[in-house]
Amino acid sequence: MSVRQSQKEATRKRVLDAARDLFETRGYEETTVREIARVAEVSVGSVFTTFSSKGDILSQVMADRLDALYAELDRVVPHLRGSTADRLRSMFAIHYAFETRRTKLFLAHIAAAYDWTLEPSSRPFGRNPHLKQVVKDCLADGVTRGDVDPSTDLDIAVDTLMASYAWTYRLAAWNESDAETMSAVFDKHIGLICQGFHPR
Amino acid sequence: MKHDPLTLHGAQEAEVRVPTRRALAKQQTRAKVLAAARRLFSEEGYEGATIRDIAAAAGMSTGAVFANFTDKSDLFREIMLTDMASLAEVMREAAHRGRAVDDCLLKAFSAGYAFYKSQLPLARAAFSISWSPDQGPELRSMAPVLALHDLITEQLLAGIERGELSQEAEVKLRTQMLFDCYLANYPEAIFLGWSIDALQAKAKDQIRVILAGARRG
Structure with a gap:
């Protein structure tokens, strides 16, 4: 160098x-x-x-933090046991726990997803493919394990989970809820979604 | 002069007229400011639009703007209140045209997307500030927003009534999740330029997934 x-x-x-x-x-x-x-x-x-801008700096700060989060996730996922719903619960609980260590920063990250001045290269909230892939893999494994109906459209299931996951952050933004509260709420969402693709 | 009963009578008459004219002028000023604010929030975003710019666009002084609105968030709230009330109305009418529960919900959501399709930049500003700890709770608790929640809940209850959904359909939780999905699709429209048809197709699948566990039989 x-x-x-x-x-x-x-x-x-x-x-x-x-x-x-x-x-x-x-x-x-x-x-x-x-x-x-x-x-x-x-x-x-x-x-x-x-x-290029303040938004670009935020995007980089978050990219570095998220790299650490995904490293942790990749380390934990192979050790998860139990039903697909329980595995998903653990994965998202790791997220909530990690992100609420710096709540303000993370909320700025979400708000910036709607920022005007963002570079096309930046990775605002929701446009990071890594988490989606990990969740999709978990569902695909569920098909193999037999607790996810093989006819399930996995992309739609992932999408629905991601939507619920992101919007549960409102609790942190508006009620100053902690990770445990958000995880508890989201656990119910996961249960309900998994009910939908459980084989009959 | 004040003690002259005739003059006093005349002054009272004038008092009745003057406030009316003043109220009318005030109303026009408010409308002009709101129109300018709507345009600037759409073009510059919430942060980018300043009171000074809004005043200039409305052709008045910043003082005149502040005489009508306490601050920028007050202006934005006013615009949102008007829009969301119309939105709730449009979605309710659409829901009534549906038959089965998923159909009613999809029609309501599609009407919502169609409503905002022409003003995505404003929707973008609304989403951005809805994450702010100060203004978020205010947006969330606006009467028309609560009306949207109620609308979804009513569709689910009607579905239970008609026997399409089981009695244990966890209406409160499902309402929240359906509303979440409805909102979560906006970024696709805002950033990726999805068509109404594409949004509708996605919403349809999401509704199916969320209702699947509550289907009877």
Whole structure:
């Protein structure tokens, strides 16, 4: 790596660290790029040579965090036992537990999915294919295990689960619910959806 | 002069007229501000639209805007209230045209998508601020939003009544999930440009999945 490249990489990391803390403590809307630059001890100009906008910075902060989450998920999934519904419950519980460690940041991430200024390259909430794939694999295994009807349209089932999963976050946004409360609510949703594709 | 009974009488008459004219002018001002705000929220998003821009677009001072609305969120709430009330009405009429429970729900949802198809940028702004801890709960508890919940619940109860769904259909939970799915399809329309037909096809499948466990027999 050239000197310039490693400098750029260092700047990137400092900006992301500063932004993550500011977004969480102050909130996304209240944080300016100027403040991020000040806390990261870099110039505003150099922030913009690496990132195109505040939305882009948020997207990168979340991408890094989600990489860690999915690593945890991939590690846990092979050890899950029990019915398809129970496996799904465990998978989503891991999500709620992880994401509520920094609730404000995560809610900003969801809100940003509706942001105007987002780059096509950024990965806002709901446009990350990894979780969908893990859930779909779990359902496909359920067909093999015999507790998911083989005629089930897996993509629709995944979609319905994802919709319920995302909107359950309203509880965190509006009622300041914790991970346990959200998991309990979503456990019921999962039970109900699984009822629908259980073989008769 | 004040003590002259005749003048006093005249002044009272004037008092009856003047507020009416003033109220009318105030109403027109509000309508002008709301129209400008609607356009700017659609073009710039909620964060991007400033009171100053809205005032300029309406051809008045920021002071005149603030004389009618307390702040930007007040403006947005006003627009949402009007729209959501019409939306609830449209969805209710559509639901009544359906026969079986899934048909009623699908017709209601499709009517909703058709209603917002022409104003997706505004829907996008609404979704964005619905996640904010301050404004989210307010949006959620607006009477027309609660009416949408009630509409779904009524369809499920009618389905139970007609014997299409079992008595143990967990109406409250299913209402929430159906509403979630209805809302969750909006990003497809907003970002991926899905047609009404595509949204309808997806909603149809989702309704089927959510109702499957409650089917009788």
